[in-house]
Structure formats: C-alpha cells, structure tokens
Ligand code: SRM
C-alpha cells in the first residue's frame with residue numbers, strides 16, 4: 001500500500017462523489033455517510049456512464065444514464081444486470097481521505 | 111517498612127484502583143490521596159441524575175470519610191498537587207511536599223473551552239464536577255440556559271436543567287446529535303425526544319461570540335447567522351482534553367495523554383497512571399468501562415503481580431429519562447459492510463446492525479435497547495452470525511421470529527392525524543365509522559366522506575380498515591413506491607402532510623423505511639414531497655436528485671452536457687444572441703434550436719459548466735431549467751402585437767407566466783403554451799397548461815400531452831382578464847405540486863383525481879388564493895438562478911476532479 005492524501009472529507013458532499021484522475025483512469029470517491037468513503041472506477045460497464053454522477057443510497061450507487069446499480073463493496077452490478085466495476089482501497093485518517101496509490105497505478109510516493 | 115504510595119486525583123479510576131489494592135493487601139502501602147476537588151470519590155457519572163433531581167449528592171458518594179479512615183488512607187482533599195520531582199521522588203502539594211516510593215497519576219481530564227469572545231465571562235461553565243452541577247441546579251424555572259455541544263454530556267446537562275423547568279437551547283455544530291455515537295436516523299429520534307421535553311435543538315449551528323449584560327455577566331450566545339440565544343447560564347460541553355500538565359512538567363513521556371504501557375506504568379518505572387489522563391496504544395479514554403479495567407491492572411502491578419490492560423469495544427448509553435439509545439462498535443467508516451435496518455414507527459424504534467462478512471461489527475439502536483448487551487457481546491466476541499442473519503435484528507428472543515409489519519406506519523398514527531385532506535377527516539373519525547359498522551371503502555366514504563373527493567387517500571383509508579377489522583378486510587394491492595417501503599406515493603404524500611414530517615430522516619423513521627436512506631427511486635420523490643410541502647423548513651438535497659438536476663445541465667450520452675439559457679416566451683435580443691454565439695465559440699459547443707423556442711448549446715465539458723454559466727449570466731441570461739422536474743418553457747406566438755388575427759397579447763402573457771413560474775420544482779416537468787387565437791400557433795392545446803386567447807378573454811386548458819402520449823387539453827375555465835388567467839394557472843400548478851405523485855405529468859395526475867375535483871377545488875376563490883399564496887411562499891425560497899450560485903468559485907470547485915494523480919506519475 002502507498003496511501004496518498006487526496007483531500008478533506010468535506011470536499012465531497014454527503015452522499016455525493018468527486019473524481020480523482022489516476023494512471024488507471026478516472027476513479028470516483030464516494031462519500032456514503034459522514035465518515036464512510038469508497039473508491040471505484042467512474043466508468044459504468046454498460047455504456048460508460050459516469051458513476052460519480054449517480055445517486056448514492058446505502059453503500060450502492062445508481063448509474064445516472066440507465067440506472068444500473070452497483071455495490072461499492074464488491075463492485076458487482078445488482079439485480080438482473082451483469083458487470084463489475086473495479087474498486088480501490090481508500091480510507092479515512094481523521095478528516096483526510098487516503099487512496100492507495102499502488103492500486104491506481106502509481107509506483108512512487110508523491 | 112511499608113512503602114509510601116501517593117495517588118494524585120480521587121476520581122472514578124483511582125477510587126476503583128484503591129478498592130482493588132486494599133482488598134487484595136491492606137498493608138502493602140502507606141497511602142496518601144490528593145484531590146483538587148474539596149471532597150473524596152463520588153460517582154461522577156451520576157452527576158446527571160443529581161442535576162435532574164432523580165438522585166441527591168449524598169446518594170452518589172462512593173467513598174465517604176469513614177471509608178478512608180477505616181483503611182488508613184491519608185486524605186489531602188482540596189489540595190492540588192503542583193509539582194512532581196521524579197529524581198528525588200517527591201510530590202509537592204499546595205500545602206507542602208511529601209516523598210513517595212510509588213506514584214499514581216489519576217488526574218482525569220479538563221473540559222475543553224472554545225476560545226470564543228466572551229468565554230471567560232461569569233456564567234460560562236463546563237460540565238465536569240459538583241460545582242458545575244450545583245450552578246446548573248441553581249437556575250430553576252423561569253431561567254434560560256444555552257448548552258454548546260450536542261454530545262453525551264451536553265445533552266445530559268440540557269435534559270437535567272429542563273427537568274428543573276429551565277428553558278434550554280442546545281447548539282450543536284454537526285448535522286445531527288451525538289454524531290460520534292449515533293447515525294442520522296437515531297440522531298433524528300433523539301432530537302425528537304428532546305424536543306418533546308421542550309428543549310430547543312439547533313444543529314449545524316456555529317457559535318460566534320458570547321455576549322454580556324451591563325454587569326459583565328453572560329447574557330446571550332450569538333450564532334454565526336446573527337441569531338441571539340438569551341441565557342442566564344452558558345454550559346460548554348464540547349469535549350475533554352487529558353489533564354497532562356503535571357506529567358509533562360515532570361518529564362514523563364506525554365502525547366495526547368500520559369503514555370502508559372500494558373501494566374499502566376509511565377516512562378518512569380516508579381510512576382504509574384490511569385484514567386482519562388492516560389494514553390494507551392495511541393488511544394485516550396472518555397468512558398468509565400475501560401478505566402475500571404485499568405484500575406484492576408494497576409492495582410496488580412503495584413502488588414508485583416502480572417496483569418495487562420487490553421482495550422475492548424465500549425458501548426454508549428445516554429442517561430436521560432425517556433431517551434433510550436445504545437451504540438456500540440463501528441457503524442461508519444470502512445469497506446465491505448452490510449446494513450440491516452429495522453424501524454417500528456408505532457413505538458419510535460430504530461435499530462441498525464452493521465455486518466462485515468459474517469461478523470457483527472456495530473449496532474445503533476433507539477427506543478428499544480433491551481438487546482443492546484446481547485449485540486455488544488456478539489461484537490466483542492466476534493461471533494459468527496451467518497446462521498441467524500435473517501432474524502438477527504429481532505434479538506435473542508425472536509430467533510426464528512417476526513417480520514416487519516407493513517401497516518406499522520398507519521397503525522402508529524394518532525387519532526387526530528388528518529387522513530383525507532379534501533374533507534378534513536381524521537383517523538379517529540374513520541375508526542369510529544368502521545367500529546359503527548362501515549365495513550368497506552364505500553361505506554366509509556358514505557359515512558365520513560374520506561377518500562370521496564380526489565381519492566388520493568384511498569390507500570390510507572384501506573389500511574385503517576384493515577388495521578381495525580383485521581383479516582376481515584383484504585387490502586387491494588396498491589403499488590408501493592419501491593422496495594424500501596410498502597406505502598404508495600399517495601400514502602407517503604398524505605402522511606408527510608398530516609404527520610408534519612419535515613426531514614428525510616423523519617420520513618424514513620415515521621413511515622418505517624427498511625433501508626438506511628432510501629434508493630434512487632424513492633429518495634428523489636421524497637425530496638420533492640418535502641420541499642413542496644415545507645418550503646421554509648426543508649432544505650433541498652442535491653444528493654437526492656438525478657444528475658441533470660444536480661449539475662443544472664442535461665448529461666449527454668458521451669458524458670458532456672447541454673446548456674440552455676432561458677429565452678422568456680421565446681423572445682430574445684441581438685445582445686443575447688451575440689453572447690450565446692460567443693459562449694458557443696469559446697467552449698466549443700454545438701448550437702441547436704430546440705422544439706421549445708430556445709437555443710441549446712450541446713457538448714459542453716463538465717469542468718466548463720461554471721464558466722459558460724458565468725458568461726451567460728453576465729449577458730443577463732439565467733438557467734432555462736431544461737433539465738428539471740420544474741417549469742420548462744412557455745411557448746408563445748406573436749399575438750396581437752404583430753399578427754393580423756391576434757386577439758390578446760399572447761407573447762406578453764407567456765412571458766409574464768414564465769417569469770412567475772420559473773425556478774419552481776414540480777412533480778414532473780411542466781410546459782405551457784399561449785396562443786393568440788384559436789389557430790393555435792403555439793400548440794397550446796397539447797401542453798400541461800395551454801391558454802388560447804379569444805376576443806372575450808382566455809380559455810385555460812390543462813392536462814394536455816404531446817410526448818409519449820398525445821392528448822388534447824381539457825378546459826379548466828374561461829376568464830375575461832389576464833390577471834385571472836395568471837391566478838388560475840398558478841393555483842392549478844400549486845395544486846399539482848401539492849398532490850401529484852412524483853413523475854406524473856399533470857395529465858396523468860388529473861386522470862387520477864378527476865378534472866371535476868380540480869375544477870371544484872379551484873372554483874373556490876379563497877382556496878385559489880391560498881394556493882397562490884403558498885406558491886409564492888415557495889418561490890420566495892426557490893426562485894433563484896442555480897447557475898449564478900454554482901458559478902461562484904467556492905462551489906465551482908466541485909466541478910473539477912478532487913485530485914490529479916496522473917501528473918505526479920509522469921515525473
Ligand atoms: C432539446 C430537446 C430536443 C430538441 O432538440 O428540440 C429535448 C431534449 C430532450 N428531451 Fe424532450 N426535448 C425537447 C423538447 C421536447 C418536446 C417538445 C416541446 O417541449 O415543445 C416534447 C413533447 C412535449 C412534452 O414535454 O411532453 C418532449 C418530450 C420529452 C419526453 C416525454 C415526456 C412525456 O411526458 O411523455 C422526455 C422524457 C421524460 O421527460 O421523461 C424528454 C426528455 C428529453 C431529454 C431531456 C432526455 C434526457 O433525459 O436526456 C432530452 C435531452 C437531450 C440532450 O442531450 O440534451 N422529452 N421534449 C427539446 C428541448 C426543449 C426546450 O427548449 O426545453
């Protein structure tokens with residue numbers, strides 16, 4: 001692991017998301033509760049909808065284009081839809097959001 | 111010779127430690143106990159019951175003078191220790207020095223005081239000891255107090271003072287109470303209970319300064335927004351800091367607390383420490399349970415026996431009568447988790463369990479905490495709960511047991527809850543009618559008139575029938591909003607009104623939602639219902655909206671956006687056209703004329719949205735709301751101004767209507783048309799509201815459609831003047847806003863409630879006027895250009911990525 005500080009928890013609205021550009025593409029950081037964050041690919045496997053723009057509910061996100069629903073824990077599409085988005089290690093250290101640099105393709109520390 | 115032990119601080123932790131030590135070996139040490147407070151050990155936790163009057167101080171004393179005397183403990187109470195000399199092993203108190211062989215530091219913690227202007231005024235106190243408690247008790251009825259801090263201590267202080275008749279305001283900086291121990295749902299219930307006790311709770315409130323009266327005594331707390339909360343006493347309960355000054359000056363290792371090892375020994379082998387003043391393995395402590403474990407370990411260490419302190423999960427309870435809450439473990443933070451939620455609106459119960467794999471890792475409960483200890487046990491022991499997963503939430507008694515009752519929300523309603531808004535019929539009247547023999551919907555309608563008008567409360571009446579008659583009445587299956595609830599949209603709308611539910615948390619709890627915060631289907635609907643019914647109380651939640659409404663532009667298939675400024679009634683100017691042209695060029699947008707008489711700029715990148723909005727704003731244009739469930743366009747024709755057939759100023763009326771209605775949120779989008787004569791060039795007869803001008807005035811048609819269904823409008827009314835045309839249109843739209851199901855266009859809604867009911871309601875001049883007033887009230891909050899707000903730099907940041915890790919990777 002190579003934890004990189006990417007911002008303050010309040011930079012992300014509650015039940016909202018922000019993007020981080022990484023070597024593996026755009027990663028969405030979702031804030032599902034006061035102190036609960038997830039990181040996953042921003043790109044919907046259906047038709048590339050931007051998942052960071054979806055509605056967050058519980059620990060799931062609904063794609064804004066055609067309503068596929070993904071569990072942020074596993075990245076798996078829910079219900080009848082089949083597909084998976086990549087998820088990445090992310091954690092909170094107090095108010096700071098830390099993303100695992102290695103998982104998103106960054107070799108050295110910032 | 112007996113070794114000399116000095117203990118600094120006669121608090122909860124050292125008290126328990128002395129019991130263990132003396133029980134095990136009364137002669138091991140010659141003990142001297144210093145305490146800054148002029149008394150011995152009492153049960154600090156129980157200060158709250160003393161404050162509220164449920165206990166007296168005498169009842170909470172744990173060690174009285176006799177206790178110390180019998181055990182030969184020398185007491186130096188009311189004497190503060192001012193220095194420790196670890197080299198010579200001497201402690202200096204205010205009344206002189208004393209040597210030790212072993213020293214125990216148990217100085218607890220200091221309340222944190224926010225350094226607001228005025229924090230040192232007389233009448234500003236923390237909540238820590240008997241003196242503080244007595245100051246609060248002295249207030250009594252007729253006086254006012256403000257408590258800063260909505261955590262455990264602050265709320266106990268508030269409830270205690272309220273119980274003595276003091277008027278109390280609680281000011282809390284976070285979005286919900288006790289946010290460290292509770293989630294939003296439990297925080298909502300707690301707030302409700304406290305409000306019922308007459309305590310005013312202000313969340314998300316920032317304190318600015320403390321104001322004094324002419325005598326230099328505290329007079330009021332002023333908040334950031336200028337609000338002044340008058341008070342005779344101000345209690346600050348915003349947290350504690352380990353009391354480490356003595357340790358630090360003595361040269362002991364100190365981080366946040368005095369550092370101790372597993373044996374409770376500090377960096378000096380002859381100095382031990384325990385309680386809230388210590389730090390163990392990076393953690394500091396604020397609840398008593400782990401301190402008791404420390405006490406046991408420290409006593410053994412003093413006696414030369416092997417023992418180690420291990421941190422465990424602690425559970426929280428609040429000692430306020432009638433506020434039954436429990437929280438343990440971890441209920442936020444982290445990945446790989448699953449929630450189980452149970453709500454019983456009838457009993458005001460909320461329970462949430464947090465699972466990780468097959469283990470329970472957290473539990474939050476409100477209202478019924480009987481199973482708290484059992485859940486706490488499962489958490490501490492990391493029990494595999496796979497087998498009982500399905501019924502886990504019902505606790506140990508119900509293993510194999512009950513499911514949530516779909517009718518709980520209706521059963522929970524009080525008898526005076528209004529069910530039928532049209533005819534003002536309450537639940538009690540319906541129950542009485544049923545008990546008097548009305549056995550089906552028709553009979554209830556005949557007897558009470560409930561559900562006999564617009565019919566949207568039919569579902570609720572049926573549920574009351576079922577709840578009253580039991581199996582004798584079978585509810586026809588109504589479609590529920592989504593999987594999170596068994597209630598229909600109409601039921602939810604009705605209950606939000608009659609129960610005065612004014613927040614999402616209130617809806618989830620009082621209506622028994624089975625999920626934590628709804629889903630993409632119900633949350634946008636509930637968000638709309640709340641803001642439509644309570645425009646002044648509820649604040650619109652962008653995170654409960656579809657992407658277009660959150661980003662104020664239509665998302666396109668490639669993730670870019672389209673931007674469409676308003677063009678009032680289809681009229682524009684050369685200046686506007688030039689500004690649009692410049693913006694299109696600057697941001698590389700494709701230009702299209704829409705079917706709604708305005709211009710669309712397609713293919714704008716998300717990052718560019720604030721910029722293009724800013725440019726269009728500069729030219730005097732506002733958002734066209736081409737993306738909202740709200741007013742879209744008012745299509746007009748050229749009318750009497752230009753057209754040889756025009757009978758009225760259709761363009762002018764269209765513009766006036768658009769200016770009046772823009773910015774309002776509606777159940778689905780709303781489009782209007784105003785044609786200057788029956789030739790109908792503005793296609794008014796297929797709009798949600800379409801006005802056709804004639805010589806004698808205005809024919810107002812409603813409920814037309816030209817999308818997935820095509821349908822001609824139906825005549826609502828003919829009126830002679832423009833003012834009346836405006837009034838009827840606004841009233842119709844407000845009626846639609848207040849009653850329709852989310853995502854029903856007006857034609858669908860009118861088909862459900864019947865045009866006759868709409869006509870009848872609006873024909874009542876007073877009712878029409880009231881609807882217009884309510885619409886205007888809502889507009890006073892919501893009629894503002896979202897582009898202008900979003901283009902502000904501090905908001906515009908959100909349209910950019912949070913971080914860019916690709917740049918650094920290239921280095
Ligand atoms: C831009 C425009 C087409 C055009 O190039 O002219 C348009 C574009 C869209 N329409 Fe429309 N409609 C446009 C006029 C119409 C009209 C004609 C009109 O307004 O005179 C209709 C028929 C009248 C009506 O509203 O019923 C129309 C009926 C629909 C419907 C069907 C609504 C229905 O209740 O049946 C949808 C779907 C929906 O809203 O759920 C829709 C949805 C859409 C959406 C927002 C689809 C979406 O969610 O992404 C399209 C956005 C495209 C984009 O990428 O930006 N659009 N749409 C028109 C914008 C008008 C404006 O100035 O605001």
Ligand SMILES: Cc1cc2nc3c(=O)[nH]c(=O)nc-3n(C[C@H](O)[C@H](O)[C@H](O)COP(=O)(O)OP(=O)(O)OC[C@H]3O[C@@H](n4cnc5c(N)ncnc54)[C@H](O)[C@@H]3O)c2cc1C
Pocket residue numbers: 118119120121122123124144145146147154155156157158189190191192216217218219237238239263266353356384385386387395396397398399401427429
């Ligand atoms: C109103 C209230 C309600 C609470 N309710 C709960 C609850 O419900 N559950 C729970 O788990 N916890 C509760 N707590 C917290 C709990 O009381 C503390 O965790 C506990 O008292 C800490 O024990 P301690 O021995 O470390 O410190 P204390 O009990 O504070 O004892 C420290 C003592 O050291 C003395 N002292 C400090 N410096 C010096 C010095 N230089 N010289 C001499 N003496 C000194 C102080 O005067 C004090 O008497 C509550 C606290 C308060 C104030």
Ligand code: SF4
Pocket residue numbers: none
């Ligand atoms: S008709 Fe409307 S929704 Fe359909 S493709 Fe055209 S713009 Fe899109």
Ligand code: FES
Pocket residue numbers: 044045046047048049063064065066067068
């Ligand atoms: S692109 Fe995500 S559901 Fe279609």
